[in-house]
Amino acid sequence: MATQRASTLADPSLPPDVLAEMERLNEEAAPLHIWLRTRANAPQKTPWHRGDDETPSPAPEEASTVRTPPPVFRPAPHLWKWAEIEPYLHRIAEIAPLEFTERQQFLLLNPGLGGALRVTNTIRVAVSIYKPGDKAVNHMHTPNASRTILSNGGGYTTVDGEICDANRGDLILTPNGTWHGHGNDSSDPVIWMDVLDWPLMEQLDCIWIEEEDATKASNAPAPSLDYSKRHYGSGGMVPAFTPDNRGIGEGTSPLMHYQGAEVRKTLEGLANEEGDPYEGIQINFTNPVDGSSVFTTLGYNAQLLRPGQTTLPCRQTACTLYCCIEGKGYTEIAGTKYQWKKNDIFVVPNHLWRHHVNLSASENAILYGVTDSPLLQKIGHFRSQGKTSAGAVVELPN
Numbered sequence: 001m002a003t004q005r006a007s008t009l010a011d012p013s014l015p016p017d018v019l020a021e022m023e024r025l026n027e028e029a030a031p032l033h034i035w036l037r038t039r040a041n042a043p044q045k046t047p048w049h050r051g052d053d054e055t056p057s058p059a060p061e062e063a064s065t066v067r068t069p070p071p072v073f074r075p076a077p078h079l080w081k082w083a084e085i086e087p088y089l090h091r092i093a094e095i096a097p098l099e100f101t102e103r104q105q106f107l108l109l110n111p112g113l114g115g116a117l118r119v120t121n122t123i124r125v126a127v128s129i130y131k132p133g134d135k136a137v138n139h140m141h142t143p144n145a146s147r148t149i150l151s152n153g154g155g156y157t158t159v160d161g162e163i164c165d166a167n168r169g170d171l172i173l174t175p176n177g178t179w180h181g182h183g184n185d186s187s188d189p190v191i192w193m194d195v196l197d198w199p200l201m202e203q204l205d206c207i208w209i210e211e212e213d214a215t216k217a218s219n220a221p222a223p224s225l226d227y228s229k230r231h232y233g234s235g236g237m238v239p240a241f242t243p244d245n246r247g248i249g250e251g252t253s254p255l256m257h258y259q260g261a262e263v264r265k266t267l268e269g270l271a272n273e274e275g276d277p278y279e280g281i282q283i284n285f286t287n288p289v290d291g292s293s294v295f296t297t298l299g300y301n302a303q304l305l306r307p308g309q310t311t312l313p314c315r316q317t318a319c320t321l322y323c324c325i326e327g328k329g330y331t332e333i334a335g336t337k338y339q340w341k342k343n344d345i346f347v348v349p350n351h352l353w354r355h356h357v358n359l360s361a362s363e364n365a366i367l368y369g370v371t372d373s374p375l376l377q378k379i380g381h382f383r384s385q386g387k388t389s390a391g392a393v394v395e396l397p398n
């Protein structure tokens with residue numbers, strides 16, 4: 001371990017005998033969990049907001065020895081093609097039925113993050129399948145989680161007893177500390193994308209999970225059909241007599257179910273507006289109480305790109321996860337085109353220029369996005385830049 005560190009952290013300006021002695025000292029001190037060095041922290045990269053560096057960060061093993069420490073926590077741009085990954089859902093469902101297991105799913109691993117179960121340093125993504133008759137035990141955990149429904153219908157998630165039927169394009173939230181369960185009473189499999197702020201909570205050592213004890217009385221409240229929709233599902237109107245918060249955390253949305261049909265209707269109703277040059281026709285899923293992001297850590301949105309539309313380049317200190325709900329096109333990230341179509345999932349890391357293109361001349365494209373910008377805004381580190389159509393770099397409002 002010491003030798004490995006020495007090879008990446010060693011000061012090449014030191015005479016060889018001093019370098020060797022430093023290495024020997026570090027070997028000796030290793031049991032004390034300290035590291036001796038003669039160099040200051042070097043920048044891990046060129047300041048992202050200066051110049052026009054479109055080169056993605058090197059993989060850790062390719063990192064220059066002047067970097068201190070190796071940039072092992074830097075996500076890479078990546079796209080998971082649905083046609084390639086979906087078959088594995090059906091295979092796992094065949095070989096490991098839910099009646100004998102807890103989940104039938106796979107997790108997405110960002111190739112830049114050294115095998116960690118995460119797509120960015122704040123976001124974990126799983127894709128799950130529930131076959132007819134499947135039912136997962138009720139549980140709760142501190143990470144916020146969501147489901148983006150990719151199959152057409154069937155299946156459900158219960159949130160504090162509220163039943164949310166899962167239909168394509170729906171976003172179902174299970175905020176921090178809400179009791180939730182999943183199942184499928186229909187005759188077709190249901191497939192969805194789970195998104196969690198798990199890696200962030202992991203870094204903070206703030207994860208715990210409880211499972212309902214099926215042999216005892218339910219911890220969850222009695223089911224209530226459309227509870228959150230009845231209370232918070234009418235735009236601009238919120239009741240004054242119900243708790244604004246669900247679960248054990250604070251600041252999460254009390255509306256649990258954002259329905260795909262309404263998302264599409266809203267986007268299409270705005271399609272002839274000018275929209276945003278960097279995002280097209282974008283809507284945010286918000287906490288209906290105060291208009292903030294649905295989770296304190298992650299923000300969710302949907303965007304429509306008109307036929308042939310090309311957005312202007314943008315880069316941020318935040319990372320964004322995308323799922324193509326409809327259409328076909330590509331997102332150019334740091335000079336490389338990532339072609340997407342229905343259900344493809346991709347990640348745009350922080351600091352890299354990106355723009356979207358709808359390749360269809362006649363059909364809209366719809367992308368759903370999840371960004372960690374709410375977290376960065378709260379800690380004072382969100383920053384965004386765009387390029388004008390003339391190519392000038394401009395600071396964008398937070």
Ligand SMILES: [Fe+2]
Nearest residue numbers: 139141145180
């Ligand atoms: Fe869960």
